[in-house]
Amino acid sequence: MAKEILGKDNIELKVSLNSKEEAIRFTGNILVDNGYVEPSYIEKMLEREKVTSTYMGNFVAIPHGTEDAKNAVLETGISVVTVPDGVDFDGNEVKVLIGIAGKGDEHLEVLSKIAIVLSEEENIDKIVNTDSKDDIIRIFDEVN
Structure with a gap:
């Protein structure tokens, strides 16, 4: 059976990060x-x-690998x-980081949902301020 794309183990709340590189490594290490x-x-x-x-605006960055990183992806998550x-992404403040790994073209569906x-x-605002991993999962599950 395939892994959950987003489970509680994939979420870290209220983290303090000092740099863009540290933020990307932290997000990637969860994966x-x-x-x-x-x-x-x-x-x-x-x-x-x-x-x-990978800064998208609205305090959000979506770090992900290059096209040639596909062979390093084991499961979509x-x-x-x-x-x-916040953490500085080249002059932009990021408060929500979403790391993506997609098998094949699955990342496109995941990206559209995100x-x-x-x-x-x-x-x-809800994502940044919640103390509940369940809240995060619920917010993403509400989108079909």
Whole structure:
């Protein structure tokens, strides 16, 4: 049976991070630790960030690997990290990090679901301020 794309183990709340690189590594390590990607995927996430920023606006960044990182993806999954005090992404403040790993083209479906959730500023506020991993899962599950 396939792993859950987003489970409680994939969520870290109210984390303090000091740099963009630390934020990307932290987000990627959740994916590694839970068996979604091989450790090499994190380097590809950092490589992607050098090519184009994964900052999306509204205090959100969505770090993910480059196209050639596909072979390091074991299962489709996402990690969610909240940073209420923010972390600097090249002059942009990020409070929600969502790491993505997708098998094949599955990441496109995951990305569209995430985009729908994050298009509502109210959802971003809820995600940043919650103390409950269940709340995060519920917010993402409400989108079909």
